[in-house]
Amino acid sequence: MLKAILYTLGTSLLPVLEIRAAIPVGIESGLSPVWAYLIGLAGNMLPIPFLILLTRKVINWLKKHNILVKFTAWLERKGEEKARRVKEYSFWGLVVLVAIPLPGTGGWTGALVASLLNMRLKDALPAIFLGVIIAGLVVLAAYYGVISVGSL
Numbered sequence: 001m002l003k004a005i006l007y008t009l010g011t012s013l014l015p016v017l018e019i020r021a022a023i024p025v026g027i028e029s030g031l032s033p034v035w036a037y038l039i040g041l042a043g044n045m046l047p048i049p050f051l052i053l054l055t056r057k058v059i060n061w062l063k064k065h066n067i068l069v070k071f072t073a074w075l076e077r078k079g080e081e082k083a084r085r086v087k088e089y090s091f092w093g094l095v096v097l098v099a100i101p102l103p104g105t106g107g108w109t110g111a112l113v114a115s116l117l118n119m120r121l122k123d124a125l126p127a128i129f130l131g132v133i134i135a136g137l138v139v140l141a142a143y144y145g146v147i148s149v150g151s152l
Contacts, residue, residue, distance in 0.1 A: 004029035008036055012043030015108040019044040019136045020101040024143055033144075037136050044107050044132050051111035052124050078104075079112040086113050091127045094119070098131025101139050107132050 008026035011017050019040040026036025062072045082104075086093035098110040107128050114124035 001030070004031050005035075005039060008039045009043040012040040013046060016103055016106070018106045018108065019132055020106065020139045023136060023139045027143065033140060037140060041132060041136055044136075045129060048107050048111050048128050049121060049125060051108065052114050052119070052121050052128075055112055055115035056118070075112070076116070079109075079116045082109060083113045083116045087117060090119075091123065094124060094127035095131045095134070098128050099134035099138070101135040101142075106135065 004026060007029050008022050008031060011025045012019055012022035014021075019037075022040030022043060023033070023036045026039060027033055031039070059072055059076060062068050082097060086097055089096070094110055094114060097105055097113060098107055099105075110128040110131060111124070114128070
């Protein structure tokens with residue numbers, strides 16, 4: 001049981017995988033869907049406040065010291081592309097960006113976008129949390145065949 005919890009938590013902490021991969025990993029490891037969901041949700045949200053607060057500072061520091069120049073430029077470019085779409089709708093735009101359980105979306109991307117848009121933690125965190133909740137529910141529905149992944 002501890003092994004299943006750790007697999008689920010570890011998966012949910014990783015960018016790109018997040019809750020959308022943690023739920024199937026948890027269920028396949030023997031957790032109930034509710035526990036897989038809750039552990040995935042907690043793990044997905046754990047790094048988000050730190051990412052919102054520190055991403056802009058880390059990017060600026062890397063640019064100032066010419067470290068990982070290509071990666072930093074790519075990260076900013078990707079974040080700014082998504083930020084343009086989110087900016088118009090602010091809170092709800094961020095919710096939708098995070099809620100879509102596809103690569104290039106999710107809590108990590110939402111935190112990057114919030115940071116690039118200089119959103120305050122008190123505004124960005126609830127939007128990202130709601131988006132992760134929705135993404136997890138979509139993954140559960142897809143996992144159990146309630147919705148077809150092809151129809152998304």
